[in-house]
Amino acid sequence: MIIGTDWTHRLRLRHLEIILHLAQTGNISHTAQALNMTQPGISRWLKDIESDLGLSLFERHARGLRPTEHGQVLVEHAQRIIANLNLTRDDLQARQHEGSGLVKLGGTAAATVETVPTAIAHLLKKSPKTRISLLESTMDQLIKQLYAEELDIIVGRSVPELVSHDIDYETLYSEPLQFIARPHHPLAHRADLNWDDLMPYRWIIWPKNTPIRQDLERALIADQQLLPKDYIESNSTLMNITLLHNSDCLSVVSARAAKHLQQLQTLCILDLTLSGFGSVSMFWRKKAESRPAVIQTLQALREAATLTVQED
Secondary structure (H helix, E strand, C coil), X not given: CCCCCHHHHCCCHHHHHHHHHHHHHCCHHHHHHHCCCCHHXXXXXXXXXXXXXXXXXXXXXXXXXXXCHHHHHHHHHHHHHHHHHHHHHHHHHHHHCCCCCEEEEEECHHHHCCHHHHHHHXXXXXXXXXXXXXXXXXXXXXXXXXXXXXXXXXXXXXXXXXXXXXXXEEEEEEECEEEEECCCCCCCCCCCCCHHHHCCCCEEECCCCCHHHHHHHHHHHHCCCCCCCCEEECCXXXXXXXXXXXXXXXXXXXXXXXXXXXXXXXXXXXXXXCCCCEEEEEEEEHHHHHCHHHHHHHHHHHHHHHHHHHHC
């Protein structure tokens, strides 16, 4: 059966909310209660749209409903549509207050330490009424939110293999990794450390498949070293800093983050150089390039990256 476009003419925002609630709860009763509707009304609408499409959107099982392969496609489209509507609302509200629009920016710890806040400061000097929504998270989560159109731009470790035709990216700078520890750590003020000095201590490292973990593993291979037997995996920057500050654990972070933490006298950089570099890039949705606030933010990030490179 060839799917016509008639059904889209009858589609309303309420219907997208039904789809998302059903996918989330798997329960018609809970969806009806949340949306102040009746169960028969939802069941009838679902039956009608499945008939129009010629596709089954949800499969029924003992615990309720579960999206089919076709239903999951509709769920993903519904998420993007609602995210775009929310962005349109927020963008226009910002313009009502004489702003130049809204930009939703995400960053990893490597970027939010210096580059992102520097860029925001530059942006607000040039365009003081721009509204900015900033989220810090891990790169895998940020990429998902970028694809879901919940973010306009993300900044973090380079993962070009995750880029699609909808996403563009640009490398901002490259930097080495450095070991850090608490200021009064037994290794804190020792010069010319070697790998044997570090191995007796427990390391705090990022989880597998995260870009910074991959950079660390490449550096270890280049230096013909292995991870120590005892290590902690954590993707929480704040937790890692707290653990380091209150123990003899060691960790590895980007050079800019290490420098910033040392300047704050929170942690110190250990005197051991790792081989290789990791790069930090910005990624953005191509469709967002039509919005002035996004273009201005991209330029501010380029300028901030150039400034921090010159300072180094």
